[in-house]
Amino acid sequence: GGLMLVDGAGELQLMASTSEAAVFVEIMQLNASAGPCIDCFRSGVAVSAGDISGSTVWPAFQTAALEQGFHSVLATPMRLRGKIIGTMNLFGATVEEVSPRNAAVAQALADVATIGILQERVIQEGHVVEAQLHRALDSRILIEQAKGVIANELSLSMDEAFALLRKYARDRNLTIRSVSEHISNREITVQHISAASRA
DSSP: EEEEEEEETEEEEEEEEEEEEHHHHHHHHHHTTSHHHHHHHHHHEEEESSOGGGGOOOOHHHHHHTTTTTTTEEEEEEEEETEEEEEEEEEESSOOOOOOOHHHHHHHHHHHHHHHHHHHHHHHHHHHHHHHHHHHHHHHHHHHHHHHHHHHHTTTOOOHHHHHHHHHHHHHOOHHHHHHHHHTTTTTTHHHHHHHHHH
């Protein structure tokens, strides 16, 4: 079987698979834009075929699945707040109709997989936000240090020092952060900034 999830462009992508045979069948469906998994994604309803050899709906899928030893399939939607975010696809090596009980179990597994994926995304987003906050804090610290150096060496207020820093950065099409970093690293002197502001 396999998991397909929708990407940022709204297209399904294969995210995980249990075997090379399943990968082949899943990719074939994606390339052909046809198959039970594609229909499940589009309709939001579970799609099954208890005997793939008897199905005429997806000829390319049928050929690929049978070549890989699959004789039955169940594609189950993965939902988030009513929106389909992907499908969980189960392939069987035997001809077998999916019972209501097995369909319910498959949907429960798809729901659990959806929760796991969402938790992973929340964790990743949390790490991104944390990294952004650290960068912002680091920038703020650099800027405050540079303001302090300028204010101290030129006997200015912190606001006046910031205005000088900002003007220097703007005049050279630089970020305030990069100028602050150069000041902290002693690559730009306060006297240079002061002289440039008078020019």
